[in-house]
Amino acid sequence: MTDSVTPTPVGEPSTGYEPAVVERKWQARWHERKANSPDIANAKRPYYSLMMFPYPSAEGLHVGNLFAFTGCDIHGRFQRLLGHSVFEPFGYDAFGIHSENYAIKIGVHPGELIPKNIDNFRRQVLKTGLMIDWSHELSTTDPKYYKWTQWVFLQLYKAGLAYKKKAAVNWCPFDKTVLANEQVIAGACERCGTMVEQRFLEQWFFRITDYAERLLKNLDHLDWSESTKTAQRNWIGKSEGAEITFVVQDMMEFAGSAMVSEGSGEVTSSTVEIRVFTTRPDTIFGATYLVLSPEHPLVHSITTDEQRREVNAYVDQAGKQDLVTRKSTKEKTGVFTGAFATNPATHELIPIWIADYVLMEYGTGAIMAVPGHDARDHEFALKFDLPIIQVVAGAAPFDVKTEAFVETEGCHLIHSGKFNGLSIEDGKSAIINELAQHYAGRAVVNYRLHDWCISRQRYWGPPIPILYCEQCGVVPVPEDQLPVVLPHIDDFRPDDSGISPLARHEEWYVTKCPTCGGEARRETDVSDTFLDSAWYFLRYPNSDRDDVPFDRATMNKWLPVSTYIGGNEHAVLHLLYSRFTTMVLHDAGLLGFEEPYARFRAHGLIVREGAKMSKSKGNVVNPDEYIESWGADSFRTYLMFLGPYEEGGDFRDKGISGVKRFLDRLWRSVQDARRDGSADVDVTRKLHQTIKKVGEDIPRLSYNTAIAAMMEYMNTMRSGERTPHLDEVRPLVQMVSPFAPHIAEELWEQLGGEHSVFDSGWPAFDAALLVEDTMEMPVQVSGKRRGAIMVAKDVTQADALAAAMSEPGIAKFVIGEPKKIVFVPGRLLNIVV
RNA sequence: GCGAGAGUGGCGAAAUUGGCAGACGCACCAGACUUAGGAUCUGGCGCCGCAAGGCUUAGGGGUUCGAGUCCCCUCUCUCGCACCA
Numbered sequence: 001m002t003d004s005v006t007p008t009p010v011g012e013p014s015t016g017y018e019p020a021v022v023e024r025k026w027q028a029r030w031h032e033r034k035a036n037s038p039d040i041a042n043a044k045r046p047y048y049s050l051m052m053f054p055y056p057s058a059e060g061l062h063v064g065n066l067f068a069f070t071g072c073d074i075h076g077r078f079q080r081l082l083g084h085s086v087f088e089p090f091g092y093d094a095f096g097i098h099s100e101n102y103a104i105k106i107g108v109h110p111g112e113l114i115p116k117n118i119d120n121f122r123r124q125v126l127k128t129g130l131m132i133d134w135s136h137e138l139s140t141t142d143p144k145y146y147k148w149t150q151w152v153f154l155q156l157y158k159a160g161l162a163y164k165k166k167a168a169v170n171w172c173p174f175d176k177t178v179l180a181n182e183q184v185i186a187g188a189c190e191r192c193g194t195m196v197e198q199r200f201l202e203q204w205f206f207r208i209t210d211y212a213e214r215l216l217k218n219l220d221h222l223d224w225s226e227s228t229k230t231a232q233r234n235w236i237g238k239s240e241g242a243e244i245t246f247v248v249q250d251m252m253e254f255a256g257s258a259m260v261s262e263g264s265g266e267v268t269s270s271t272v273e274i275r276v277f278t279t280r281p282d283t284i285f286g287a288t289y290l291v292l293s294p295e296h297p298l299v300h301s302i303t304t305d306e307q308r309r310e311v312n313a314y315v316d317q318a319g320k321q322d323l324v325t326r327k328s329t330k331e332k333t334g335v336f337t338g339a340f341a342t343n344p345a346t347h348e349l350i351p352i353w354i355a356d357y358v359l360m361e362y363g364t365g366a367i368m369a370v371p372g373h374d375a376r377d378h379e380f381a382l383k384f385d386l387p388i389i390q391v392v393a394g395a396a397p398f399d400v401k402t403e404a405f406v407e408t409e410g411c412h413l414i415h416s417g418k419f420n421g422l423s424i425e426d427g428k429s430a431i432i433n434e435l436a437q438h439y440a441g442r443a444v445v446n447y448r449l450h451d452w453c454i455s456r457q458r459y460w461g462p463p464i465p466i467l468y469c470e471q472c473g474v475v476p477v478p479e480d481q482l483p484v485v486l487p488h489i490d491d492f493r494p495d496d497s498g499i500s501p502l503a504r505h506e507e508w509y510v511t512k513c514p515t516c517g518g519e520a521r522r523e524t525d526v527s528d529t530f531l532d533s534a535w536y537f538l539r540y541p542n543s544d545r546d547d548v549p550f551d552r553a554t555m556n557k558w559l560p561v562s563t564y565i566g567g568n569e570h571a572v573l574h575l576l577y578s579r580f581t582t583m584v585l586h587d588a589g590l591l592g593f594e595e596p597y598a599r600f601r602a603h604g605l606i607v608r609e610g611a612k613m614s615k616s617k618g619n620v621v622n623p624d625e626y627i628e629s630w631g632a633d634s635f636r637t638y639l640m641f642l643g644p645y646e647e648g649g650d651f652r653d654k655g656i657s658g659v660k661r662f663l664d665r666l667w668r669s670v671q672d673a674r675r676d677g678s679a680d681v682d683v684t685r686k687l688h689q690t691i692k693k694v695g696e697d698i699p700r701l702s703y704n705t706a707i708a709a710m711m712e713y714m715n716t717m718r719s720g721e722r723t724p725h726l727d728e729v730r731p732l733v734q735m736v737s738p739f740a741p742h743i744a745e746e747l748w749e750q751l752g753g754e755h756s757v758f759d760s761g762w763p764a765f766d767a768a769l770l771v772e773d774t775m776e777m778p779v780q781v782s783g784k785r786r787g788a789i790m791v792a793k794d795v796t797q798a799d800a801l802a803a804a805m806s807e808p809g810i811a812k813f814v815i816g817e818p819k820k821i822v823f824v825p826g827r828l829l830n831i832v833v
Numbered sequence: 834g835c836g837a838g839a840g841u842g843g844c845g846a847a848a849u850u851g852g853c854a855g856a857c858g859c860a861c862c863a864g865a866c867u868u869a870g871g872a873u874c875u876g877g878c879g880c881c882g883c884a885a886g887g888c889u890u891a892g893g894g895g896u897u898c899g900a901g902u903c904c905c906c907u908c909u910c911u912c913g914c915a916c917c918a
Contacts, residue, residue: 227837227913234836237917278918291918332916355916362917369918375834376916448917568912605912610844641858642845647838650845657871658858668873696849705847708857715857721874778853783899785853822898828852832898 017667019631023742027129035756036088037133040541040554043085048558049076050537050597052566052574053091055098056117058106061124063613063621063639063651064567068603070636071645071701072565073130077738078698079562080131081762087558088131089540091138092118095146096529100460104493110460111488114141124623128632129741131758136543140532145539146462147483148549152535152581153454153465153527155588157476161207164474167453171199197320204455204464204525208580212236212447214594215579224600225646228571235572237448241279242432244368244441246290246341248272248302249349272302274341274352277363277446280370281435282427284345285416286391287368288381290352291334294318295360302352304338311335311354318356332357332380343368344440345417345431355380363446371404378404391415392424452577454528459492459501461526469513469520478514484522500524533574534581537561537596556592564597571602601701604648606639621651633740634660640703640739649704662711663743665718666736669729670747679725684769686716687728691765694735703739710735726751731763779804780830781813789829797823804829 030036038046051072054065073088080086094114103110118139125132138145156162174194208215216236219229250271274290292299294315303311314335334355343350357376358367371381371388378400381388390400394411408424419427435441455464463484465477477484487508492501502508503524513520535549541558542550566574578596586594606621607613613620626635638656643649679687690713697706713732717724730751737744737757748757776788777800787810789803801821805811814831822830 230837357916367918655859711857820898830898
């Protein structure tokens with residue numbers, strides 16, 4: 001009893017609850033007892049409760065972080081009460097451009113800044129009393145961790161899923177550096193204001209598009225928030241359509257030869273073909289021109305001499321635009337190439353244009369324009385006076401000259417030769433079939449998902465474990481030579497070389513080829529932070545192993561993650577990348593499952609007094625201050641009470657006092673509890689109803705209503721200044737424990753509980769006790785409530801009606817014979833007049 | 834523009850299947866106990882009305898004995914994606 005809190009003496013006002021004392025005591029105890037470290041190897045009922053690890057910013061923990069963590073912690077603690085061995089690890093996503101930019105801004109090396117930030121985060125997290133197994137803490141910047149991040153890269157490389165290609169990046173010609181899309185503001189560099197250009201650099205990519213179909217299909221079977229699944233589906237962006245070949249008119253032989261001859265798959269050597277992708281092959285009879293992206297490889301070969309000057313100017317100017325402006329909606333621009341192609345359906349010649357509204361990175365980089373039925377093509381056709389033909393019609397007349405007709409439901413084809421009258425769906429397949437017979441088209445599936453660009457010309461990340469040898473070419477670093485340690489360099493800023501800062505350090509990048517022993521050069525790009533976080537959940541359980549990244553038996557025991565909780569901002573990229581990585585490791589035979597997270601829930605966002613929190617507004621909640629003055633238990637419980645967890649809520653400064661009052665009343669209830677006599681019947685019924693409700697609310701993350709239910713029970717238990725019985729109080733302490741673990745532990749100990757409240761099990765409710773035998777039944781007259789009657793729960797319609805009619809307040813509204821009686825047993829009575 | 838979600842008292846919010854709208858909490862009002870109250874306890878608290886009663890879940894329409902909940906239309910807000918053919 002050396003470190004216990006002195007109980008308040010009987011007779012004095014029992015205000016003896018001092019959060020700071022209680023919380024310090026139990027945090028120390030949990031630490032001494034290793035209370036939060038499950039037996040990874042031998043746990044009988046493993047439960048992996050995962051929260052998204054944070055980026056350890058210099059500002060310290062944001063209240064949004066705590067909202068996320070606490071929600072996960074409550075879920076985990078509840079599982080623990082249900083008898084699971086819960087593994088709830090914590091770590092830091094500390095590499096990346098975010099840390100690096102901040103370090104540059106304040107002029108400190110990230111290698112010095114990050115450990116300080118991590119210490120601060122750990123201190124703050126410890127104070128909130130999360131059930132974290134600190135023996136498995138990790139940071140992505142630790143060479144012992146990123147050694148295995150590099151290993152993951154090598155597994156992808158071995159599987160043929162990592163490759164290098166040139167890709168467009170935003171380039172600031174003044175700063176001479178690559179910019180991320182979010183660093184481009186209105187087409188200009190956010191730092192110096194210079195207009196940004198696109199540039200092509202060699203980049204490493206992962207072939208995530210090879211997994212597009214699987215990533216999409218598996219979503220159907222995952223227990224995830226529906227909104228998250230929708231976001232992933234949209235991101236993958238599957239569209240089914242057709243690839244159609246248009247033959248460019250041979251300019252030397254002007255007459256007829258460019259037409260596709262019936263049944264001939266052969267093309268003459270002088271024939272140039274343009275392949276387009278469309279989701280609307282049914283509208284091919286309305287395709288009145290073609291458009292190529294300015295980057296399309298055929299642009300220069302098809303352009304006529306007369307048009308060449310104009311085309312070159314347009315292509316040049318398009319290449320100078322930054323990627324952000326290029327991709328945002330603006331007025332249509334374009335230029336005619338002078339060339340024509342044959343529409344394989346109509347056999348008519350249609351002009352070929354170039355316009356930057358067609359993107360090289362989607363489909364084939366070329367489209368057939370159907371201005372009658374596509375808004376973008378329509379806008380373009382109006383501007384350049386190109387023909388607009390209607391080939392789809394609905395019931396009502398429509399003028400496609402003024403607007404594109406995009407409806408398909410209940411519509412049919414017109415002006416489409418032998419396909420006239422077909423529905424859109426039938427038209428699609430019939431036209432694809434017809435084109436296929438003439439080798440002019442085929443059904444094709446396209447995804448908007450692009451391959452994952454993982455290289456960064458930056459410093460603060462794990463070096464990509466690749467060498468370039470003059471003799472052997474691209475050589476992966478042998479696994480036994482990992483990690484490739486990120487060297488501590490002082491000039492870590494990106495500068496006018498435009499390549500990775502590591503490329504300025506010959507002493508680092510010059511090395512020997514492991515294959516031939518000759519001179520080799522290291523890859524000087526580092527990898528994307530998303531790669532660090534794409535596999536961290538695999539590392540946690542085995543973070544104590546140096547010989548392997550993870551061990552198969554442990555993985556099978558603990559994974560997939562039982563419940564993963566995190567923010568919506570990662571609903572797409574992080575979750576998609578970690579799913580992909582897991583699939584690849586599964587396919588390599590390294591994991592026995594291919595989906596990493598069995599259950600995922602996204603929490604909402606917290607605002608303060610109705611306004612978004614931001615540093616510039618100075619309205620950011622500092623968790624330290626609140627924990628200091630109210631205690632972690634009140635802070636945690638309040639965060640969970642202020643709104644529905646999955647929607648977020650409004651942090652109102654005064655609101656926390658209500659929760660603190662509730663915990664104070666809980667404390668006093670334990671101090672004053674009667675031990676003599678027995679519990680009250682009505683209170684006991686309420687208790688069992690509450691146990692049921694809270695036990696149902698917590699698993700579905702409905703924390704605000706669970707807390708409300710406990711408050712309601714508290715009001716019942718103490719109503720009219722009655723002194724609660726011990727048996728009425730004890731289960732409440734258990735129910736409160738996931739939310740307010742410190743006070744619950746303390747009170748549990750005061751109640752004579754052994755060891756820890758979290759070993760006490762979740763209280764059971766007795767279904768027989770839940771229902772009352774009498775009830776107040778509402779009585780409606782013609783659907784309007786006019787009163788209520790006290791009746792037995794199983795009252796018959798006749799008895800209920802008689803009771804209702806004997807109430808003058810009700811009977812006076814029943815004028816004449818009732819037309820109909822609606823009686824819902826045990827619910828209500830409605831007399832329709 | 835497309836996609837997702839939301840709109841309920843002074844405020845944050847409840848309302849598993851269509852069945853007493855506003856639980857729980859904040860704020861506010863009154864009272865008790867107090868030398869004192871930013872403690873505690875009791876009661877009140879959607880709007881209009883002295884009352885009987887009427888009105889009320891963004892707005893309009895519909896289905897139903899009965900709609901916050903289901904259907905149609907309109908408006909507003911938040912968050913994603915953003916020329917993806």
